Amino acid sequence: MTTSVEQGQTARAGESQQSLDTSAARQLATTTKSVPQMQGISSRWLLRVLPWVQVSAGTYRVNRRLTYEIGDGRVEFITTGSEVRVIPPELGELPLLRGFDDNAALESLADGFVQREYAAGDALVESGQPADQVFLIVHGKLNKTGVGKYGDDTVLGVLADGDYFGERVPLEPDGVWDFTVRAVTRCTVLTLSLQAFQELADRSESLRDHVAGFASRPTLPQNKRGEADIAVTSGHVGEPALPGTFVDYELSPREYELSVAQTVLRVHTRVADLYNEPMNQVEQQLRLTI
Numbered sequence: 001m002t003t004s005v006e007q008g009q010t011a012r013a014g015e016s017q018q019s020l021d022t023s024a025a026r027q028l029a030t031t032t033k034s035v036p037q038m039q040g041i042s043s044r045w046l047l048r049v050l051p052w053v054q055v056s057a058g059t060y061r062v063n064r065r066l067t068y069e070i071g072d073g074r075v076e077f078i079t080t081g082s083e084v085r086v087i088p089p090e091l092g093e094l095p096l097l098r099g100f101d102d103n104a105a106l107e108s109l110a111d112g113f114v115q116r117e118y119a120a121g122d123a124l125v126e127s128g129q130p131a132d133q134v135f136l137i138v139h140g141k142l143n144k145t146g147v148g149k150y151g152d153d154t155v156l157g158v159l160a161d162g163d164y165f166g167e168r169v170p171l172e173p174d175g176v177w178d179f180t181v182r183a184v185t186r187c188t189v190l191t192l193s194l195q196a197f198q199e200l201a202d203r204s205e206s207l208r209d210h211v212a213g214f215a216s217r218p219t220l221p222q223n224k225r226g227e228a229d230i231a232v233t234s235g236h237v238g239e240p241a242l243p244g245t246f247v248d249y250e251l252s253p254r255e256y257e258l259s260v261a262q263t264v265l266r267v268h269t270r271v272a273d274l275y276n277e278p279m280n281q282v283e284q285q286l287r288l289t290i
Contacts, residue, residue: 036284060256066228066248074162075136077190084138086110086190094134094167096214102206109200109207113190118183125166131175132194134166140187146179158184170197171215265289 053060075090088106091097100106113136118124124135127146141160148154156179159165165181173194201208221229231243267282275281 033278035279036288055258058258060258062254062256064250064253066250067222067226075164076162077136077138084115084188084190086113086136094164096167096170096211100207100210102204102210105200105204105207108204109192109197112196112200113192116189116191118187118189120183120185122183122187124181124183124187124189125177125179127177127180129177131166131169131172131177134169134192134194134197135164135181136190136192137161137163138188138190140189141184142181142187143184144179144181169194170201170211173198263289 073093075093076087077084077090078087088103088110091106091109092100097106097109115138118140124142125131125133137159139161141158143155144157144159144165145153146156159181169175201211221231223229228248230247231245233240233243265285267285271281
């Protein structure tokens with residue numbers, strides 16, 4: 001005699017199916033669907049943040065205030081194995097050498113840089129020490145610290161790949177560092193000693209004249225970003241003399257020429273006719289393509 005428990009176990013073993021399976025039942029069930037998705041599309045929050053500008057003539061000109069800095073302000077290097085060398089024309093990114101075009105002298109300056117490695121936590125320079133080197137940051141992150149507004153130590157800036165400091169060392173041979181630079185990560189830097197710079201200047205008349213001209217050149221008023229300063233004053237007591245001023249513009253602003261993205265979208269009629277509900281296939285194909 002077979003018990004009811006044994007009969008249930010026999011049915012589950014697959015002798016005969018007693019009810020409709022869910023895999024078959026879902027063929028008749030309503031399915032909640034999303035529109036076709038894609039991983040390559042920009043996030044919706046980004047589209048809301050981006051400043052969309054209507055460009056009617058195919059060219060977008062970015063007008064800016066006049067800046068006295070030329071180039072991108074970052075030095076580039078070439079790497080051969082583990083050895084790094086600064087690209088000589090890139091030394092023109094340093095304010096002292098801006099506009100200097102003696103290729104032979106720039107080559108000699110590039111050869112004078114010495115590669116150095118620092119571990120995280122190492123101090124490259126310390127406040128109060130003699131300033132006698134020019135530093136180019138090849139790779140890594142460094143903190144530049146000094147005395148803050150209220151006399152406490154504070155981070156004045158962060159240096160990273162392509163940055164530099166000590167560019168005024170050749171102009172101030174008796175100067176001292178008024179800040180400390182410490183490595184946050186492992187760093188690779190190139191250094192040029194003041195002695196090496198002076199020896200090259202003694203041999204190169206063009207470099208010597210350029211440095212002398214730079215030192216005697218009047219410093220034009222500018223803000224911390226290198227833009228031509230706008231002279232304003234504030235005060236509500238008495239009758240202060242108000243300065244005359246104007247805002248100067250770049251004479252050669254950057255321009256972006258727009259291009260057209262084109263394609264031909266093909267949708268077969270059997271798809272548009274037979275598979276068009278609940279979503280319009282042509283509409284979805286067009287949306288994803290755009």
